[in-house]
Amino acid sequence: xxxxxxxxxxxxxxxxxxxxxxxxxxxxxxxxxxxxxxxxxxxxxxxxxxxxxxxxxxxxxxxxxxxxxxxxxxxxxxxxxxxxxxxxxxxxxxxxxxxxxxxxxxxxxxxxxxxxxxxxxxxxxxxxxxxxxxxxxxxxxxxxxxxxxxxxxxxxxxxxxxxxxxxxxxxxxxxxxxxxxxxxxxxxxxxxxxxxxxxxxxxxxxxxxxxxxxxxxxxxxxxxxxxxxxxxxxxxxxxxxxxxxxxxxxxxxxxxxxxxxxxxxxxxxxxxxxxxxxxxxxxxxxxxxxxxxxxxxxxxxxxxxxxxxxxxxxxxxxxxxxxxxxx
Amino acid sequence: xxxxxxxxxxxxxxxxxxxxxxxxxxxxxxxxxxxxxxxxxxxxxxxxxxxxxxxxxxxxxxxxxxxxxxxxxxxxxxxxxxxxxxxxxxxxxxxxxxxxxxxxxxxxxxxxxxxxxxxxxxxxxxxxxxxxxxxxxxxxxxxxxxxxxxxxxxxxxxxxxxxxxxxxxxxxxxxxxxxxxxxxxxxxxxxxxxxxxxxxxxxxxxxxxxxxxxxxxxxxxxxxxxxxxxxxxxxxxxxxxxxxxxxxxxxxxxxxxxxxxxxxxxxxxxxxxxxxxxxxxxxxxxxxxxxxxxxxxxxxxxxxxxxxxxxxxxxxxxxxxxxxxxx
Numbered sequence: 001x002x003x004x005x006x007x008x009x010x011x012x013x014x015x016x017x018x019x020x021x022x023x024x025x026x027x028x029x030x031x032x033x034x035x036x037x038x039x040x041x042x043x044x045x046x047x048x049x050x051x052x053x054x055x056x057x058x059x060x061x062x063x064x065x066x067x068x069x070x071x072x073x074x075x076x077x078x079x080x081x082x083x084x085x086x087x088x089x090x091x092x093x094x095x096x097x098x099x100x101x102x103x104x105x106x107x108x109x110x111x112x113x114x115x116x117x118x119x120x121x122x123x124x125x126x127x128x129x130x131x132x133x134x135x136x137x138x139x140x141x142x143x144x145x146x147x148x149x150x151x152x153x154x155x156x157x158x159x160x161x162x163x164x165x166x167x168x169x170x171x172x173x174x175x176x177x178x179x180x181x182x183x184x185x186x187x188x189x190x191x192x193x194x195x196x197x198x199x200x201x202x203x204x205x206x207x208x209x210x211x212x213x214x215x216x217x218x219x220x221x222x223x224x225x226x227x228x229x230x231x232x233x234x235x236x237x238x239x240x241x242x243x244x245x246x247x248x249x250x251x252x253x254x255x256x257x258x259x260x261x262x263x264x265x266x267x268x269x270x271x272x273x274x275x276x277x278x279x280x281x282x283x284x285x286x287x288x289x290x291x292x293x294x295x296x297x298x299x300x301x302x303x304x305x306x307x308x309x310x311x312x313x314x315x316x317x318x319x320x321x322x323x324x325x326x327x
Numbered sequence: 328x329x330x331x332x333x334x335x336x337x338x339x340x341x342x343x344x345x346x347x348x349x350x351x352x353x354x355x356x357x358x359x360x361x362x363x364x365x366x367x368x369x370x371x372x373x374x375x376x377x378x379x380x381x382x383x384x385x386x387x388x389x390x391x392x393x394x395x396x397x398x399x400x401x402x403x404x405x406x407x408x409x410x411x412x413x414x415x416x417x418x419x420x421x422x423x424x425x426x427x428x429x430x431x432x433x434x435x436x437x438x439x440x441x442x443x444x445x446x447x448x449x450x451x452x453x454x455x456x457x458x459x460x461x462x463x464x465x466x467x468x469x470x471x472x473x474x475x476x477x478x479x480x481x482x483x484x485x486x487x488x489x490x491x492x493x494x495x496x497x498x499x500x501x502x503x504x505x506x507x508x509x510x511x512x513x514x515x516x517x518x519x520x521x522x523x524x525x526x527x528x529x530x531x532x533x534x535x536x537x538x539x540x541x542x543x544x545x546x547x548x549x550x551x552x553x554x555x556x557x558x559x560x561x562x563x564x565x566x567x568x569x570x571x572x573x574x575x576x577x578x579x580x581x582x583x584x585x586x587x588x589x590x591x592x593x594x595x596x597x598x599x600x601x602x603x604x605x606x607x608x609x610x611x612x613x614x615x616x617x618x619x620x621x622x623x624x625x626x627x628x629x630x631x632x633x634x635x636x637x638x639x640x641x642x643x644x645x646x647x648x649x650x651x652x653x654x
Contacts, residue, residue, distance in 0.1 A: 133568070147515055178557055180470060180553060180557070181395075183395065185397070187473065191553075209560045210556065210558060210559065210560030210561035210562075210564070211563060212564075214564050214567075214571070215568070225507070226507060226514070226515060226518075226554065227553065229536075230505055230506075230507070230550070230554055230558060231557060231561060232537065233538040234537035234538065234540055234558060236537075236538060237538040237539075237541050237542075238541075238565065240541075241460070241541035242569075244460045244541070244542070245600075246593060248460065248597065249596045249597025249599075250597070253593075255592075255596075258589075260593065262586045263590040263592075263593035266573060266576060266577065266582055266586055266587065267573065267576075267590065267594070269579075269580045270569075270573040270575065270576025270577070271572060271576070273572075
């Protein structure tokens with residue numbers, strides 16, 4: 001199995017992707033990784049590590065797509081970027097998956113355009129993982145489609161159900177529609193129509209609210225990409241915000257050093273699932289290939305886990321199962 | 328000054344509103360409160376308390392609007408409900424404000440229909456308070472308008488700016504538009520147009536993201552009511568979710584009793600601002616009157632603080648300032 005890794009994406013390239021690739025190779029027995037990006041930059045980083053030289057290769061791609069660049073324009077004008085080259089390799093059958101913590105929009109555009117969509121899929125979707133009291137669950141879409149038509153929701157639900165059961169091990173996943181209230185008639189016209197479309201699915205549990213995420217009243221929380229993206233970034237900011245609140249609370253209340261230390265220890269252990277490193281990255285569900293995106297701030301561990309996640313998607317034939325479910 | 332209080336709204340009536348009213352009267356010198364609801368129910372509760380009998384009166388209103396009832400239908404068919412009667416008293420000049428922790432939609436419908444809108448206002452709006460590292464800030468709309476047209480955002484921004492500076496003491500408040508990225512061209516067509524409309528305001532700081540709320544990159548976070556409502560309820564669920572995560576963390580890691588106690592103490596002190604009791608309730612900005620809504624689960628302290636908040640809105644002539652700002 002060959003996984004191509006974007007070595008010029010994210011906030012910490014080339015260090016994070018290179019080290020993540022090395023760790024993935026060292027933890028597995030037959031995985032081959034191709035690091036895609038500026039050759040010299042990658043080589044300078046690779047020499048710092050110990051690994052089987054047969055199992056990490058380099059695909060030179062001199063151009064860099066910055067994190068804030070306009071996705072469509074970047075993909076069009078930077079054909080020699082790591083993202084376009086990496087997705088192109090996947091399309092050409094030179095690797096089984098491409099993973100990146102770079103510009104999400106550019107990766108989505110390149111994946112949709114070059115790889116195309118699976119049979120029966122109208123739009124690819126990104127499902128983000130959320131920590132809940134029952135373990136991690138999915139919120140989707142979180143940015144691939146800012147507006148979602150009613151008939152797109154059941155597709156998202158089916159794709160998400162396969163991903164969360166096959167890859168994340170959630171049996172018989174329940175699907176909920178994020179709305180302003182539980183009743184069928186709540187929400188915008190679009191959401192009311194979505195409810196009716198979703199109601200034909202056996203695992204649809206109806207409307208759910210923002211307060212239902214953490215207690216996992218559903219396993220897949222459906223929403224448009226605007227809602228999902230704002231909610232995702234708000235959620236991701238919780239651990240840092242808590243740290244700020246607690247630092248301030250400690251100052252204001254004059255807690256002692258020992259109290260502070262113990263509180264920090266308990267909190268850190270309790271909020272482990274908030275750490276995005278544990279999942280590493282998620283696939284664009286619906287594209288004809290395995291193209292995964294990770295957080296811009298991905299650590300080496302996050303990249304490693306994203307690579308292992310891509311391996312799982314390939315081994316479990318996610319895409320074949322999605323096609324079977326939709327057609 | 329006379330404040331009418333819904334004694335038949337929220338999850339804990341008549342206990343919470345009656346006790347909250349008693350506490351408000353006992354803490355102030357010249358406030359008069361009219362409890363609106365089923366007379367016998369209120370009397371049975373009032374007898375449990377000590378207060379100046381001249382300063383708490385009862386307005387009999389036998390009908391109850393349930394929390395889940397369809398707002399428009401409830402307001403139309405239950406003319407003798409506490410909500411319709413209370414707003415009606417306000418319209419008739421028999422009180423200076425009406426506060427309720429009952430059915431938000433019904434209260435909004437009754438307020439908009441009976442009180443009407445302030446000159447120049449196209450739609451009333453609900454701004455919810457969020458704890459941030461700089462103190463509480465506003466997210467609006469959180470449910471009065473599920474969809475918000477671009478030209479409505481500058482009005483919301485002006486109304487919110489007056490409220491947050493006059494009542495919440497935030498000087499020179501900054502306005503941000505919640506979006507999926509900071510760049511001007513991000514988001515749906517609606518949000519792009521909203522950006523252009525907002526850009527004419529001197530205190531508009533541009534697009535902000537979900538991760539900017541807790542660190543208060545803006546003081547007023549604008550969004551449509553769908554986004555705002557889902558975000559609000561997600562945010563409100565954080566303290567309980569944390570408690571669950573920490574309980575589980577403690578079990579899994581085998582922390583001792585003393586560690587657990589200290590961690591709980593530090594956390595509780597640090598997250599005081601998450602407690603919705605501290606603000607109690609928020610006004611429907613833009614209606615021609617002072618009509619405030621509190622959380623369904625309002626405690627007596629929350630009701631008391633909502634009453635005192637209404638007093639502030641009246642004393643600071645919020646509505647005159649809104650009219651001056653919009654016309």
